[in-house]
Amino acid sequence: MATLQQVPLPESPPRAESDPASALLDAYSQAVIRVVERVAPSVVNVRRGRSGGSGVLVTPDGYALTNAHVVEGAREVTVTLANGSELRAPVVGSDPATDLAVIRILGSGLQAAELADADNLRVGQLVIAIGDPLGFQSTVTTGVVSALGRSLRASDGRVIENVIQTDAALNPGNSGGPLVDTHAKVIGINTAIIPMAQGICFAIPATTAKLVAGILIRDGRQLAVALGLASSSGIRVLEVVPDGPAARAGIRAGDLLVSLDTMALATLSDLQRALVADRIGRAADLAYVRLGELRRTTITPVEAR
16 A cells, blocks of 8 residues: 655746736836837938938927937938838928927828926936837837936037936937837937947937927028028027126027127037137127027127136
8 A cells, every 4th residue: 555645736936927026027018118109100210311310200290309410411301200101301490509400391190299398307217219210110229317417529529418318229320219208208309329338328308309499490490591591500598697798799598699700600619619819809790680580789709717
């Protein structure tokens, strides 16, 4: 007669739906999927010649944000929508000082993404980068906000302030695409990576993008053509030092500087080149735009203290 002994059965591995770690990963995965499904239809591929990048529709009537360096030198670009449609898009205006540009997609039934208030961003917050690099639609990477308030020196030497640093991987063709939060709101416009560095990517905050887009739509290329200006860009005055040369010349915050004597002021680098040492103490003719009107004044630069 055999002797029987009762032994406990080995514990079975927990089912995925009862495993807390798997449940968290599944929830994150579903969150990313929902964001991509909502935002990807607003992401476009932007091309000028052989180079290009990405863009994101921000209004239903076709205004889209991208990078200034993506559309540099172009009056019109070709865009490919998420549904494969290929359309032409005039460049409304660009602002190299923030590496932002606005294009106008001439189409119908366009789906716009929502710009968030990036002032509420926190370091460590989960983010999703969506782009259309080299025609590979809806390329998606995820990461976190690594740092806030960074300064980024662009290729022409200008410094872009208050950028978002993220470790969401960006490919060169992701430039101009949206950086999105888990609520499917655009918190930034992807702009650059640090070559040979892993996990160091940058985006212009949506708060800045919203402000610049409004200015470019209002004062962009159409205004430049109407006023006969040499460039579609200018330098926006954010603050005027009391009793300084600009204040004495009547310049106000919000004015758009367009030329100093005969030199066009399209970027801050142009202004730095214009203010050479031999201009100190010498009166110069300054052209600027205020409320859609081209104005001129005389300004005498002084040495910074």
